[in-house]
Amino acid sequence: MAGWLQDRVALVTGAADGLGRAVVTRFLREGVTGVVAVDRDADGLAALKQTAPDRVVGVVGDVRAFSTHAHAVEQACAHFGGLDILVPNAGVFDFRRPLHGYTAQALEATMDELMSINLRGYLFAVLAARKSLVARRGNIVMTASVASFHAGGGGILYTMAKHAIVGMVRQLALEMSPEVRVNGVGPGGTLTRLRGTEALGHGARSIGVDAALFNARIAAATPLAFAQTPDDHTGLYVLLASNKNSRAVTGQIYLSDGGIGARSI
Template sequence: MGWLEGYVAAITGGANGIGLAVARRYLAEGAAGVAILDRDTSGIATLSDAFPGRVTAIAGDVRDPASHSALIGSAVENHGRLDVLVGNAGVFDFRRPLASYEAGSLGETFDEIFGINLKGYMLAALAARDALSQTGGSMIFTGSVASQYAGGGGILYTAAKHAIVGFIRELARELAPSIRVNGVGPGGTLTSLRGTAALGQQDRSLADNREQLEARLSAAVPLRFAQRPEDHCGLYVLLASRENSPAVTGEMYMSDGGVGIRPL
């Protein structure tokens, strides 16, 4: 038996990268069902084939409350309950500094990054709250190395990821004792995380120069390897499990290759 036997999870941004890896790991750990919300659900086909009848795909935008209602409704309707919400959808700013913006582009990009990376998490939490209260479930949100340190993104990405820490802490206080709320903070990871439409970078992703990215990430962290989505999944399993993390809430667990112990 796995750690999540019989659990039902809802995951935003679950069609690729870390979200897809978490969905696959949850199912391998015995989850009865996983409902996934993403703008492009084509990446879920292989997962659905591997776990027939246990995967539901919802096409939608995390800035749209109706998409979250459809996600949670699908999980409960198809699998009878909800035990875990994983907020994971995000976009990147490719380390764009404040000085490179004009007022108009700053406002548009701010709205997009904070709308997806933070407001999307809040809307997911709002939609899942009642269902998770019934099961004593948990919420897990994907932060970043940029949730703790400068340099993991540009001014907007870093600000949004820092804000997620405050969101997690406040929400954990508000939802205790019925729901635990935590986060996982991956470091630079080999994914296809995309840029913003506001900057015309919606078709640009971290995977565009994979070999160069892998070399740079491997050299940048004390553990000397570029992280892959699967490297973070154990924390998502641990934090979802009632039996194995019953007293953990309001925390952000870093999975960044040791960035915090780099020498000065």
């Protein structure tokens, strides 16, 4: 049976690991012609490419640079003839640091780094891909978060950045209609190797360092009582990326959070 994304071409940022990698793997199963996988982790991209050498093109680069995205879109056109689906996803975490945990200097440096990866990286991806997506009536599925709607999932900077993605999705959905649909998926606590910022010296620190503790904490805080894995979210990306199956959906973020967003206390 044909997959939901048969003959489509996708570009995913932060594709070497975690959610991005799971999305690429699922898109391949759903029949995409090819995926351009963007990440700063060259080894992770090489490992991903090995899973489908003819259908994955890796672009090593930093999402803070527009040139990374321009090159990735060029690669999609050169290797696969165009672009239909964009998934801005690369991000870093603040390990729930509150405002009073920063000096002014640390706040400036961390804010610049986190916002330029988690927000400018998304906007640059859209800016680079816009013409190609318009030409093929494509769509965008951004990785948002339960932190896009609720406090406490991150600290002040991460929560602000994820809330801003709500505005980004809604505004771009209007600006890019009627040619391109723009939506998001908001995962809850998901076991990955999500890292912190260099500015705080957390470039190598990861939320997944103690998997058992992470899973137990998330399960205890989640109505459905389990910590999610990246694979738990990929179906929503497929749904929103499929023009056939979500033709009327734009400007929306679907939470995939085990019910955290549904509870009041």
